[in-house]
Amino acid sequence: MNAVALIMLxxxxxxxxxxxxxxxxxxxxxxxxxxxxxVIVIGIIVAAARSDNGSITIETVLVAVFVGFVGTAALARxxxxxxx
Amino acid sequence: MDTFAEVLLILGSALAMIGGIGVVxxxxxxxxxxxxxxxxxxxxxxxxxxxxxxxxxxxAATTLALVVMLQLLSxxxxxxxxxxxxxxxxxxxxxxxxxxxxxxxxxA
Numbered sequence: 215m216n217a218v219a220l221i222m223l224x225x226x227x228x229x230x231x232x233x234x235x236x237x238x239x240x241x242x243x244x245x246x247x248x249x250x251x252x253v254i255v256i257g258i259i260v261a262a263a264r265s266d267n268g269s270i271t272i273e274t275v276l277v278a279v280f281v282g283f284v285g286t287a288a289l290a291r292x293x294x295x296x297x298x
Numbered sequence: 299m300d301t302f303a304e305v306l307l308i309l310g311s312a313l314a315m316i317g318g319i320g321v322v323x324x325x326x327x328x329x330x331x332x333x334x335x336x337x338x339x340x341x342x343x344x345x346x347x348x349x350x351x352x353x354x355x356x357x358a359a360t361t362l363a364l365v366v367m368l369q370l371l372s373x374x375x376x377x378x379x380x381x382x383x384x385x386x387x388x389x390x391x392x393x394x395x396x397x398x399x400x401x402x403x404x405x406a
Contacts, residue, residue: 219311226311229318233330241327241384245334248376249321252338252369253314256345259362260307263349269358272349275365283372287379294383 219260227253244289251282306348313341327384335377342369 230253234246255278262271320333346362353359 216307219308222308222311222315226315226318229315229320229322230334233321233334239327239384241380242330244380245327245331246321248380249317249334249338252342252373253318255365255369256310256314256338256341259342259345259349259365260311262358263303263307263345263352268349268353269355269361272353272358272361272365276361276368279365279368279372283368283376286376290376290379290383293380294386 216260216264220257223253223257223260227257240289240293244286244293247289248282248286251278251285255279255282300352303348303351306344307352310341310344310348313337313344317341328381331377331381335373339369339373342366 227250230246230250232246234243234250237243237246255275258271258275258278262268262275265271314337317333317337320337321330324330324333343366346366350359350362
């Protein structure tokens with residue numbers, strides 16, 4: 215049953231990677247990067263739900279969410295200043 | 299209770315997959331941002347509830363609650379900043395009249 219969730223997450227991550235690679239402009243790539251990090255966070259939580267020491271693995275997710283927000287905000291400021 | 303957590307994990311993963319498909323299939327930037335900002339947030343909430351039931355320790359539950367609160371705070375802010383920045387750079391014609399940029403670019 216765990217494989218079903220991880221396969222679906224892989225399909226979603228493939229969609230975000232497609233937008234990250236092929237996105238015609240910089241904001242599209244930022245959308246792909248942000249969504250990809252969200253999918254990775256969800257995948258870590260799903261994997262931690264099955265492992266024995268899940269409550270320790272969960273702590274990494276906290277850092278990943280915060281890094282994702284800082285990255286998106288910094289890239290948004292960069293787009294706003296640089297132009298397209 | 300175990301099957302309930304399992305259903306929540308699979309439902310959240312399905313929602314993340316739908317977000318990924320939407321990011322591929324939608325036609326312009328703001329539609330893609332709509333798919334990329336909201337679907338993974340609800341997916342994270344569902345998966346976090348499922349994992350908190352599945353792991354069953356207080357430490358995991360509080361950490362997951364903190365993760366969900368942080369995502370709920372940061373995801374709209376990041377999406378808003380990104381859409382605002384790209385809206386000012388791109389010119390997207392809607393019905394010949396671009397209502398959103400009119401007061402910023404011609405009146406100011």
